[in-house]
Amino acid sequence: MVHATQIAGWARRAGACVLHLAHGGLLAAGIVGVLIFAAGRLETAPVGFEDAALGSAHAAPLAQAPVAPAPVAVVDEPSLSKEMLRVRDWIARRYNVSTVALEPVLAAAETAGRGVGIDPLLIVAVMAVESRFNPFAESQMGAQGLMQVIPRFHMDKLAADEGGEALFDPEVNVRVGTQVLYEGLRRYGSMQAALQYYGGALSDPEAAYARKVMAIKQRLVTAAGRRPAAAGA
Template sequence: MSSTFSLKYMSRRVSCAFNLLQVCLVVAVLALLVTASPLFAENALNGAENTAEAETEAGVAAAEVIQAPALAAIAPAPAADEPLSPRMRAALGYVAQRYRVSADALRPIFHAVQSTSQELSLDPLLIVAVIGVESRFNPFSQSVMGAQGLMQVIPRFHKDKLPANAGKAPLLDPVTNVRVGSLALEEAIRRNGGLMEGLQQFAGATRDEDQTYATKVLSEKQRLEDAANRRLGRG
């Protein structure tokens, strides 16, 4: 009986010790988890941020690839290789200030004026003056008579001057309008034998004996000349 009691006592002691060991192990594991959890949380957060950043960069790159053709399609045509002359640059600055139009928006127009005027032997500031009088540099303007764009060209009168690949509304393109309008202006001056008469013909006002339109254009041209000279230090 004494032997049986000893065995039971030893068994109970071993069981208690085992249970105590299990409790200690559980406490140790919990302590380790509590200690390590901020590190795990930080790593998890960093991992999520890195993933999000990578996905964002990939999304931006994809958006740039997708948008590039669209942006290229609506961007202004590149400027001509030949830089604007000092006189034209000075006139551009005056026009931008007077008509409150962005200089960047005006630059392709002034390049078109400069190249076309050289080709047709016209004074570029004469063309700029006509644009100012006709549309105040609004490339989308249209009159009740159907005249369109910067130089208010009537399409049905100048179909022969349009480029072969002209679309449905070519005269609303500033560069095309400048070319077609300048061709019409040069033709009117040449056929009528003089600047005043040619300007009146261009405006469809040949019966105006006071030549009001021509006077208005030449007054605008003189303002451009004076402003350009002041900006160049010549006035």
């Protein structure tokens, strides 16, 4: 009877131990299962805001297609003769004018002079006397621009779309001023008379205006490295 009771006690304790181990195993298995399930969910879950930010800061940047550089606008620069380039530099020093501002002015003088057969240096000399190369000069008589053209007297020399204000455009002013000088040459037959006509001083027996312009022209001829032309050219 005693032995039977002891055996029964051992059996109960063994059963309890087995049951405890079984519960522990089930608990462990459950924990493992939860972890496996959670891991699977993490692998398939979308990346959150913080993850995306971390990735953008630390991950290597994605390769991008090369971007073609923007095209550079090509601006045609005025083409000056070698003589006029030397004249440009002399004027810049003598009159304190930028060479950049002078280039289109001198190019216009070369173009206009060749068009009517007048020495471009004479046209430049008129500019020096009239405005000292100030394209916005305006006299009390209303003469405007580089060659001090009075609009009301020479509207016929402007294009249909060019009003009086157009004479402040250096290229327009030089073109019109040269035409006025050429008009005087055709009308009076000599450059001295043409210059006196241009300066509004035809009645001056001393021809002071023409002599002043020609004196400047001779300086320009020297600056250009050209041999002086005959008087009256």
